[in-house]
Amino acid sequence: MSKVNLSLKSNLKSDLPASIIVFLVAVPLCLGIALASGAPLISGIISGVVGGILVGFLSNSSLGVSGPAAGLTAVTLISIQELGSFEIFLSAVVISGIIQLIFGFLKGGIIGYYMPNSVIKGMLVAIGLIIFLKQIPHAFGYDKNFEGDLTFSQSDGQNTFTELINIFTTPDALSIEAIFITSISLIILILWDTKFFKKIKLFNIFKGQLLVVIVGILINLFFQASDSFNLSSEHTVNLDIKGSTIGENISSFKESLYSPDFSMIYNIKIWTIALTLALVASVETLLCVEATDKIDPFKRITNTDRELKAQGMGNLISGLLGGLPVTQVVVRSSANIQSGGRTKISTISHGILILTSVVIFPNILNLIPYASLAAILLMIGYKLAKPKLFKQMWKLGSHQFIPFISTVLGILFTDLLIGIGIGLGVSIINLLYANFKTPYHYETSEIGEEIRIELSENVSFLNKAAILDTFKNIPDKTKVILDLTRTIKLDYDVIEIIEDFRINSLTRDIDLQIIDSKKSHLKQLIK
Numbered sequence: 001m002s003k004v005n006l007s008l009k010s011n012l013k014s015d016l017p018a019s020i021i022v023f024l025v026a027v028p029l030c031l032g033i034a035l036a037s038g039a040p041l042i043s044g045i046i047s048g049v050v051g052g053i054l055v056g057f058l059s060n061s062s063l064g065v066s067g068p069a070a071g072l073t074a075v076t077l078i079s080i081q082e083l084g085s086f087e088i089f090l091s092a093v094v095i096s097g098i099i100q101l102i103f104g105f106l107k108g109g110i111i112g113y114y115m116p117n118s119v120i121k122g123m124l125v126a127i128g129l130i131i132f133l134k135q136i137p138h139a140f141g142y143d144k145n146f147e148g149d150l151t152f153s154q155s156d157g158q159n160t161f162t163e164l165i166n167i168f169t170t171p172d173a174l175s176i177e178a179i180f181i182t183s184i185s186l187i188i189l190i191l192w193d194t195k196f197f198k199k200i201k202l203f204n205i206f207k208g209q210l211l212v213v214i215v216g217i218l219i220n221l222f223f224q225a226s227d228s229f230n231l232s233s234e235h236t237v238n239l240d241i242k243g244s245t246i247g248e249n250i251s252s253f254k255e256s257l258y259s260p261d262f263s264m265i266y267n268i269k270i271w272t273i274a275l276t277l278a279l280v281a282s283v284e285t286l287l288c289v290e291a292t293d294k295i296d297p298f299k300r301i302t303n304t305d306r307e308l309k310a311q312g313m314g315n316l317i318s319g320l321l322g323g324l325p326v327t328q329v330v331v332r333s334s335a336n337i338q339s340g341g342r343t344k345i346s347t348i349s350h351g352i353l354i355l356t357s358v359v360i361f362p363n364i365l366n367l368i369p370y371a372s373l374a375a376i377l378l379m380i381g382y383k384l385a386k387p388k389l390f391k392q393m394w395k396l397g398s399h400q401f402i403p404f405i406s407t408v409l410g411i412l413f414t415d416l417l418i419g420i421g422i423g424l425g426v427s428i429i430n431l432l433y434a435n436f437k438t439p440y441h442y443e444t445s446e447i448g449e450e451i452r453i454e455l456s457e458n459v460s461f462l463n464k465a466a467i468l469d470t471f472k473n474i475p476d477k478t479k480v481i482l483d484l485t486r487t488i489k490l491d492y493d494v495i496e497i498i499e500d501f502r503i504n505s506l507t508r509d510i511d512l513q514i515i516d517s518k519k520s521h522l523k524q525l526i527k
Contacts (some may be wrong), residue, residue, distance in 0.1 A: 013341055027354060028147040028237050036146050044068050051351065052354060061310075065333045075277060077095050091260040096281065101316070108305070112290050116403060123517035127330050134166065176229075178235055179371070189208050221367065239366055281325055288327065288328040468497055483515045485515055
């Protein structure tokens, strides 16, 4: 297999087009998350810029994209209300960044390596399903819920499934114009993904997602000039920057910025919220790093300690500039990968594009229909949650499938962190059950007079029940060989059980022979 060149310069032709797609997906998500958090819309843009440029530069992740995260909306909303002002909340964001830096220097990133693959794969599939389901209303022109909402229960009292029902039961919910744009967009994306189009070099250079956005803008302009059709502003991106020139846009941008208020720095509430933000943001980041590395076509491994430091600096600067807390996020990262991104240049470039867009062409961005973006995200969601992934996990057996499907359902019906907790809990129970069942190799001779029990390398207190049950069911007047040759670690709890069985065997006329080549375990038996 030929060697792949992954230097930054040599991949510009892949990274720059990918950065445009990530930028187009990121802008409405930044605005939507800010809206859901009860924060100024500009704060979402600031965190998107910081997550792209600063975190992208400092991070070791080649394809991970950072920005405001849907998983922090509830924490942010409650925190702003509890502290009484957005400016005071920003001081908590700054402190949370410092705490994350400390986590990084204390090597806290290692926690991410202990997440089972079945849970990570379940997380990716669940996010794919959620993206797909959440974008269906936008595809039909029903834009009541904000972009970027990844939780089952919505802030408006609806949920993922009632929102789908509302499309067809709410008067005037459907938009013929939005449905038309979605249909054209999906046709383009599906054609672009066929083998025929992939063989044509031009179609590999010019991304289908970018064409979808351009076509969406052109159709919107046609609707505006038409007397018969109209795509209202609620169905398009709304970047709230007022101005007709670049100078006016810059002034409007500066005037809309917020600064942190450190007047309550000695209040315990600030530190409690800062610690909460740091913990949640760190956990979400580590989970997303694992997930992103999993779908990286080149299977690169991110330095998680460095990632925590990068995120810490990101939150520190975001808070100082008036932005929301940032984490690495799967939606934008997967969009980056599926758009052909190869190195961190695509991440950094998307941040630069967000910054320049608010001062150079905000009016053009405001022409982008949500329907166009919905089509792009529908395809991303489908690719993350393809039916064949369920079949693959099923073939791996119940020990992989049960934690996987538990994670999928947990995230789908709650949110990311709760769902991951459910999947992790099921994985632990699965592991305990496996340990309970197979702490040894059990073998009976053909004539049924000899039983051989070979303990595994590590036998802990978790195996007590299985070993006790086995010893109890051994018939009287039997020869038993207990082989400890392979055993490296034997808990004292198990040693006591063996000693009790040795004593009990004398009354049951059991001929017990213990093989221990190192003699280390026999020495511990109670005499």
